[in-house]
Amino acid sequence: MEEEAVRRFEAAWDAHGAAVYRLAMVYLGRAADAEDVTQEVFCRLLDRAPDFTGGEHEKRWLLRVTANLCRDQLKGAWRQKTAALEADLPARDPEDRGVWEAVLALPETYRAPIHLHYYEGFSVSEVAALLRLTPSAVKMRLKRGREMLKLELGEEAHI
Amino acid sequence: MTLEEYRGALDRTLPPPDLKGRIRRALETPPARPRRRALRAALAALAAAACLLTAALAASPELRTxxxxxxxxxxxxxxxLPGESPPDGxxxxxxxxxxxxEAQYIRLPGAGTGYSYGNGVLFQVEREEDGAPKxxxxxxxxxxxxxxxxxxxxxxxxxxxxxxYTDTVYWCVYKGEVSCYCAGSAGMAVDYNCTVSPLPGRTDAxxxxxxxxxxxxxxxxxxxxDLETGAVTDLLAGTGWEGAAPLREVQWRPDLSAAILSSDNAGWFYCDRAGKTTASLDALTGLEVFSAWFAPDGALLLLTRPDPEGSCYDVWTWDPAGGPPVRTFQGLPRWPAGEDAPCGFQFFFGGSRGLCLTEDGRALVLDLASGETAAMTGPLPDLSAASFLPSPAGDKLLYAVYGGGADGLGISALGVADLETGVFTLLDRKSSPALHESSLGWFDRDRVAVRGRAAxxxxxxxLYLYRF
Structure with missing residues (x-):
């Protein structure tokens, strides 16, 4: 790997590696699958990423690639056959396990909007652009996802 | 669940400490990385580096040199070297x-971000804040x-x-050829995409x-x-292309009268648009076709592997209107990728020539369509250490030696073999370690492009352009 590519990978990983991995975990719920997707995302970063206008642009691209690859995995026949056989939740702390059980109990279509909006802090329109949804669809999914999670927003405004 | 509980659980979800190292190792091992069709042709060309050719050439019935x-x-x-203060344009x-x-040294503003080239034209993509082309x-x-x-x-x-697929193609015309840029309808998505490619000699589509x-x-x-109206026309409708589906790659004869369809499921197909037929190349030629492409004259060049192990190639030319295929080279032994002493046969998609470095140090250019060879003479440079890249028309061969001590490519020698005039000209380059060269390619039919920046x-x- 060229030195420039190494630098690019190192910088992108340090800035966004955890965000990519977390989104993959939210989608897939299994560490091994999330690691595979994370690796593929960074391979693609070096292979065919566009020119980025800045760090946020790069992050949005990485998260969008992550979402697409995760959806591919979830659609895969192998995944559909094996998903029920594993139960390795990504948390040991009992409270965290409770959170993850609730998140992974959500239908897949609600997980990413919830995560990108309430954890990553993207606006509704940004989430819509990332996931190729309409803003109204994102709002609907946030509302239903929130209800399913019984998510209390505290002082933050409801969508 | 509160938002804080949700965020706390996610905060504590981190990638395993060794994942970064594993990915970096995977990135440094190209064969292990997944790749798409766009890389397949280039990789196949490299993988086809062959051989111990002397015996194979001797077997050719008509060896004209x-x-x-x-x-x-x-x-x-x-x-x-790039100057101290970047220009505005x-x-x-x-x-x-x-x-x-002839050298043309083009200083680019900033990091050269958004600048690229195609078909002999330099272009810059201006983007909106969200990265969309403006x-x-x-x-x-x-x-x-x-x-x-x-x-x-x-x-x-x-x-x-x-x-x-809804998008915009940006384009211009220069000397009767179109250059175009399309961001792809998927934008940042990777699960679907679209690309626009110029047609040689056409400015309307x-x-x-x-x-x-x-x-x-x-x-x-x-x-x-249609570049004027944006109207699209289905090119394969009614040809029976469905027998080759799903298509992995489509190659066109320049007049669009025929196409070679590649299908991972069922091999190679020839689609005759005028005759509205699509048929397997194996069935049409009686060969077990390993690879196929159009020669510049519109005939097909076919590659077969005559032995079960795939250790060597036969090359054939086939005119769909003119009878059975004709073998032009036989038993070009395939040289396994990864050997340390490169010699053997490389063939070039998109052209009708191959290059052969023999064990005894000779360099031969093979005309895959006619079976003729051209031997390079003179005090040749170390060809085994070089990389070769055919020009878009397949009539020139770019020669480059990397690793001149500088960061990046460090191109220490650059040359062009003109296969029509029979002249191979080599230029040595003295570059500073302060220069980082990142890419090398053909700018147009006869100019070579190197991109570089301050290390x-x-x-x-x-952007450095050279015309030999």
Missing amino acids: AVLTFFRLEQAEQVP PELTHALVAGQV AVRWWVAEGDALVPLEGRATGFSAAWAGLE AILTLSQGSQMGYQEYPMLL DDMGRSW
């Missing part, structure tokens, strides 16, 4: 190196001047396999390739895009 004369220019190029400096090679500016490098070209933008919409999926799930479909400052960048 031409001469390719080698010249090494006495004066080396002093490669200029691209700036060109013209030079004649060693009294023979406009494209075009220039041609003529002598010592960069001349702006008028650009056009055409919106289009096409539907295929349940998806709607381009090929629009719609694609979906990735890796083993990749498939594509071609349309003809310690990505904001100072160049």
Whole structure:
């Protein structure tokens, strides 16, 4: 790997590696699958990423690639056959396990909007652009996802 | 659950400490990485590096040998470094190196971000804040001047396999050829995409390739895009192409009268648009076709592997209207990838020539269509250490040696073998470690392009053009 590519990978990983991995975990719920997707995302970063206008642009691209690859995995026949056989939740702390059980109990279509909006802090329109949804669809999914999670927003405004 | 509980649980979800190292190791091992169709042709070409050819050539029934004369220019190029202060727009400096090679050094603003080239035209993509293309500016490098070209933008919409592809192609015309840029309807997405490719000699239309999926799930479909109106025409309708589906790659005869369809499921197919037929190349030729492409004259060049192990190749030419295929080379032994002493046979997609380095140090250019060979003469450079890249028309061969001590490619020697005139000219380059060269390619039919920047400052960048 060229030195420039190494630098690019190192910088992108340090800035966004955890965000990519977390989104993959939210989608897939299994560490091994999330690691595979994370690796593929960074391979693609070096292979065919566009020119980025800045760090946020790069992050949005990485998260969008992550979402697409995760959806591919979830659609895969192998995944559909094996998903029920594993139960390795990504948390040991009992409270965290409770959170993850609730998140992974959500239908897949609600997980990413919830995560990108309430954890990553993207606006509704940004989430819509990332996931190729309409803003109204994102709002609907946030509302239903929130209800399913019984998510209390505290002082933050409801969508 | 509160928002804090949710965020806390996610905060504590981190990638395993060794994942970064594992990914980096995977990135340094190219064969282990997944790749799509776009890389397949290039990788296949490299993987086909062959052989112990002397015996194979001797077996060719009609071995006519031409001469390719080698010249090494006495004066080396002093490669200029990017200046201290980046210009506001691209700036060109013209030079004649060693009294023979025309060089055009183009300083690019900033890090050269958004600048690229295609079909002999330099262009810059201006983007909105979210990264979406806003406009494209075009220039041609003529002598010592960069001349702006008028650009056009055409919106289009096409539907295929349940998806709607809506996008804009930016394009310009220069010397009867189109250069174009399309960001792809997927934008940042990777599960579907579209690309626009110029058609040689046509300024009214381009090929629009719609694609979906990735890796083993990749498939594509071609349309003809009217550059004036944005109207699209289905190019394979009524030809029976479905027998070859899903399509992995479509190659066109320049007049679009026929196409070679590649299908991972069922091999190679020949699609006759005029006759509205699509048939397996194996069935049409009686061969077990390993690879196929169009020669410049419109005939097909076919590659077969005569032994079960696939250790060597036969080369055939086939005219769909003219009877059975004709073998032009036999038993070109395949040289396994990864060997340390490169010698053997390389064939080039998109052209009709191959290059062969023999065990005894000779360099031969093979005309795969006619079976003729041309031997290079003179005090040849170390060809085994070089990389070769055919020109778009397949009539020239770019020669480059990397690793001149500088960061990046560090191109220490650059040459072009003109296969029509039989002259191979080589230019040595003296570049500073302060220069980082990142890419090498053909700018147009006869100019070579190198991109470089200051090693310690990505904001100072160049595009170097050479005409041999």
